[in-house]
Amino acid sequence: MNFDYTEEQTLLENMVTSFVRDDYDWDTRCSIVKTEEGWKEENWKKFAELGLLGVPFDEDQGGLGGEATDIMIVMEQFGKGLVVEPYMPSIILAGGLISKLGSADQKNSIIPEIISGDRRYVFAYAEPQSRFDLFDVKCSATLDGDNYIINGFKSVVFGAGMATHLIISARTDGDQRSKSGITLFLVDIKSDGITLQNYPTIDEYRASEVVIENLTVSKENILGELGNSYEAIEEQVDLSTIAICSEAVGILQVLKDSTNDYCKNRKQFGQSISANQAIQHRLVDMMIEYEQAKSILYMAITADLSNSDERRKAASAAKARIGKAIKFVGENAIQLHGGMGVVDEYMISHFFKRATMIGILFGNVDFHMKRYTDLTQSNIQSINEDDGINLS
Amino acid sequence: MDTAFSSEDLKFQSDVREFISHNYPKELKDSIGTKRKTGKELSRDDLMSWHKILGKHNGWSAPGWPKQYGGAEFSPTQKYIFEQECARAECQYIMPFGVNMVGPVIYTFGNDEQKAKHLPGILSGDVFWCQGYSEPGSGSDLASLKTSAVKEGDHYVVNGQKTWTTLAQHADWIFCLVRTNPDAEKPQQGISFLLIDMKTPGITVRPIKLMDGSHEVNETWFDNVKVPVENLIGQENMGWTYAKFLLAHERSGIAGVARSKKALERIKQIASAEMSYGEPLIQDPAFKSKIANAELELSSLEYTELRTLAKDSAGKGPGPESSLLKIKGTDIQQMVTELAMEAVGYYANPHLGTTLSNEYVGPDYATNLSGSYFNFRKASIYGGSNEIQRNIIAKMVLGL
Numbered sequence: 001m002n003f004d005y006t007e008e009q010t011l012l013e014n015m016v017t018s019f020v021r022d023d024y025d026w027d028t029r030c031s032i033v034k035t036e037e038g039w040k041e042e043n044w045k046k047f048a049e050l051g052l053l054g055v056p057f058d059e060d061q062g063g064l065g066g067e068a069t070d071i072m073i074v075m076e077q078f079g080k081g082l083v084v085e086p087y088m089p090s091i092i093l094a095g096g097l098i099s100k101l102g103s104a105d106q107k108n109s110i111i112p113e114i115i116s117g118d119r120r121y122v123f124a125y126a127e128p129q130s131r132f133d134l135f136d137v138k139c140s141a142t143l144d145g146d147n148y149i150i151n152g153f154k155s156v157v158f159g160a161g162m163a164t165h166l167i168i169s170a171r172t173d174g175d176q177r178s179k180s181g182i183t184l185f186l187v188d189i190k191s192d193g194i195t196l197q198n199y200p201t202i203d204e205y206r207a208s209e210v211v212i213e214n215l216t217v218s219k220e221n222i223l224g225e226l227g228n229s230y231e232a233i234e235e236q237v238d239l240s241t242i243a244i245c246s247e248a249v250g251i252l253q254v255l256k257d258s259t260n261d262y263c264k265n266r267k268q269f270g271q272s273i274s275a276n277q278a279i280q281h282r283l284v285d286m287m288i289e290y291e292q293a294k295s296i297l298y299m300a301i302t303a304d305l306s307n308s309d310e311r312r313k314a315a316s317a318a319k320a321r322i323g324k325a326i327k328f329v330g331e332n333a334i335q336l337h338g339g340m341g342v343v344d345e346y347m348i349s350h351f352f353k354r355a356t357m358i359g360i361l362f363g364n365v366d367f368h369m370k371r372y373t374d375l376t377q378s379n380i381q382s383i384n385e386d387d388g389i390n391l392s
Numbered sequence: 393m394d395t396a397f398s399s400e401d402l403k404f405q406s407d408v409r410e411f412i413s414h415n416y417p418k419e420l421k422d423s424i425g426t427k428r429k430t431g432k433e434l435s436r437d438d439l440m441s442w443h444k445i446l447g448k449h450n451g452w453s454a455p456g457w458p459k460q461y462g463g464a465e466f467s468p469t470q471k472y473i474f475e476q477e478c479a480r481a482e483c484q485y486i487m488p489f490g491v492n493m494v495g496p497v498i499y500t501f502g503n504d505e506q507k508a509k510h511l512p513g514i515l516s517g518d519v520f521w522c523q524g525y526s527e528p529g530s531g532s533d534l535a536s537l538k539t540s541a542v543k544e545g546d547h548y549v550v551n552g553q554k555t556w557t558t559l560a561q562h563a564d565w566i567f568c569l570v571r572t573n574p575d576a577e578k579p580q581q582g583i584s585f586l587l588i589d590m591k592t593p594g595i596t597v598r599p600i601k602l603m604d605g606s607h608e609v610n611e612t613w614f615d616n617v618k619v620p621v622e623n624l625i626g627q628e629n630m631g632w633t634y635a636k637f638l639l640a641h642e643r644s645g646i647a648g649v650a651r652s653k654k655a656l657e658r659i660k661q662i663a664s665a666e667m668s669y670g671e672p673l674i675q676d677p678a679f680k681s682k683i684a685n686a687e688l689e690l691s692s693l694e695y696t697e698l699r700t701l702a703k704d705s706a707g708k709g710p711g712p713e714s715s716l717l718k719i720k721g722t723d724i725q726q727m728v729t730e731l732a733m734e735a736v737g738y739y740a741n742p743h744l745g746t747t748l749s750n751e752y753v754g755p756d757y758a759t760n761l762s763g764s765y766f767n768f769r770k771a772s773i774y775g776g777s778n779e780i781q782r783n784i785i786a787k788m789v790l791g792l
Binding site: 001002003004005069260263264274275277280281283284285287288291292293295296298299301302317320321369370372373376377380381382383384385386387 | 398
């Protein structure tokens with residue numbers, strides 16, 4: 001049993017750490033989020049050069065064949081720098097769907113382009129009524145000769161404004177909330193029938209509302225089987241959930257360490273505010289929440305993610321528990337920074353905002369608590385009335 | 393990263409499981425089971441007979457002790473597995489006072505005669521130890537303790553009062569912190585560590601009844617008790633060093649992850665038998681979500697403990713992180729005892745097994761669950777209160 005990184009993983013960590021330190025210092029990051037595009041394409045090229053865009057892909061496609069731990073390493077360091085380039089939406093989520101479902105031809109033509117940085121796919125799944133239910137899909141695709149005609153509306157699609165292509169989930173069969181009948185389509189983002197409304201998010205990332213009107217897509221551009229994509233969507237969203245949990249753990253570390261330093265340096269009544277026990281105990285509780293968050297992330301990373309029930313449980317356990325840690329550590333980081341906590345100018349509020357939005361992404365605490373509960377509290381055999389129980 | 397057990401660990405796991413299934417006495421299981429159901433106190437035999445069996449098997453009664461002192465010298469992973477298997481089989485737990493507390497102090501700081509005299513009895517379970525640390529005026533501020541030991545020729549004369557002496561009613565020996573130099577510059581500097589035979593004239597043990605009605609702790613009075621000087625551990629006035637060493641050991645086993653896991657499993661079974669809104673309680677969204685919350689805390693803590701163990705096996709040693717395990721571990725124990733009480737609804741009320749009640753009512757699994765809830769309020773207070781643990785982390789980990 002060990003929680004050590006392999007030599008390759010240590011190298012990967014060092015590489016991402018030095019990217020964040022050298023190319024993504026706080027001032028640089030602030031200037032990037034103020035630009036019209038909201039990201040820096042040069043950084044994407046740098047990721048390609050460093051091999052980061054290939055981390056999760058198979059080696060025979062030119063990737064690194066990385067696993068959950070490798071993705072965690074990248075995401076945790078990106079979290080510490082609040083890196084806004086759409087790595088998770090494009091590489092982990094959309095890239096994961098293509099790896100999982102793509103035909104040999106699709107993979108051979110698309111994945112090398114993703115790894116080289118020439119194409120970026122993002123996955124348009126959420127709809128105004130769907131909330132966190134991945135199977136709630138109104139967007140429809142109807143057959144017309146050799147093509148499908150897609151109509152619908154996709155909400156809050158992260159990174160769409162930076163993407164070259166979309167993966168769209170649309171209903172080819174079944175009711176709005178049926179798990180069967182969902183089909184994925186690969187489309188060029190410049191296709192007629194797609195209109196993007198781009199906007200910044202509260203945490204300075206970028207997202208888009210995507211209006212789809214009579215979009216024509218050839219049958220060949222179906223990703224995976226017709227009407228049978230739900231399982232794969234759920235799987236890739238689970239893996240992406242673990243990836244953003246890793247990002248959150250990186251952010252929580254910054255929130256906790258910065259608050260610790262701030263309280264040591266901030267003087268009131270002639271002494272550091274960290275000399276007060278009320279402050280000390282709060283800082284200890286933040287540290288405990290951080291450690292517990294990191295521990296449940298390690299649980300998820302080392303779980304048997306190839307087993308679908310284990311994967312579902314791991315992702316929901318991690319997201320629910322880390323969601324609670326985000327609220328506690330984040331809100332207390334702001335509180336202990338006092339006035340400095342609430343201003344835009346100082347970095348702490350930015351980390352808090354990003355962590356809070358991660359708390360919502362792919363389902364909030366309540367959503368994942370319910371999912372975890374449903375997975376772990378069915379079919380329990382009840383106790384015999386004659387059994388005594390020993391709790392001490 | 394790899395949390396899978398190695399093939400040796402898996403072999404060890406099946407060895408432990410098999411050993412327990414062949415050697416954990418049915419009479420003990422029945423005796424403890426009956427007392428739990430009827431709210432009766434456990435006897436010295438109930439508490440010690442499993443320890444005695446383990447003591448005859450490769451030092452398994454002392455999982456962490458080095459082999460040279462007769463211990464099992466388990467690796468951290470083996471310790472974890474052993475704990476898990478004992479909890480899984482609901483074995484009576486091993487009293488910590490000898491094996492986890494005074495034993496390591498004796499083999500680390502004691503002389504050869506002391507090792508030869510005391511270690512075998514701790515290992516075998518024949519000698520029952522208790523702890524003489526707290527005093528009425530010295531709880532969290534332990535170093536302010538007043539019990540005095542004055543050297544007169546070849547013995548010390550001990551006077552004073554210890555309190556919260558757990559299970560002193562069964563004990564053969566007590567290890568005590570005593571003040572040997574009342575004039576030391578700092579209170580920590582005048583303290584010594586003494587081993588005292590409970591049969592020595594002048595010792596009186598008086599029970600303290602806890603709010604659940606149990607007799608678990610005592611007051612222990614010392615009135616001109618003569619203790620031979622050879623019972624001093626290490627050097628005179630150096631006792632505080634040994635005491636702190638012991639407290640770190642005490643805290644490391646305190647998380648109780650495996651036991652809480654088992655308890656949660658049982659609570660889910662109870663909640664499947666109990667009804668609420670016309671359906672099994674386990675279907676009630678509010679109750680379900682409390683269970684899930686406890687499970688997530690526990691699952692996180694389990695990995696926090698594993699991370700600590702992994703650091704431990706790499707020779708980095710357990711540090712002040714053990715305070716974290718104590719805080720969260722006892723939080724969870726309290727959560728679990730509360731959930732169990734909550735699960736049985738009205739049947740939390742009957743207080744069975746007292747001199748006032750001969751009749752037994754309600755389902756057996758409900759007996760004493762409220763007692764456990766009330767009893768376990770102690771967990772965030774003993775072993776250094778959770779507030780003191782936060783002070784330790786603030787100072788030692790966060791550098792505040």
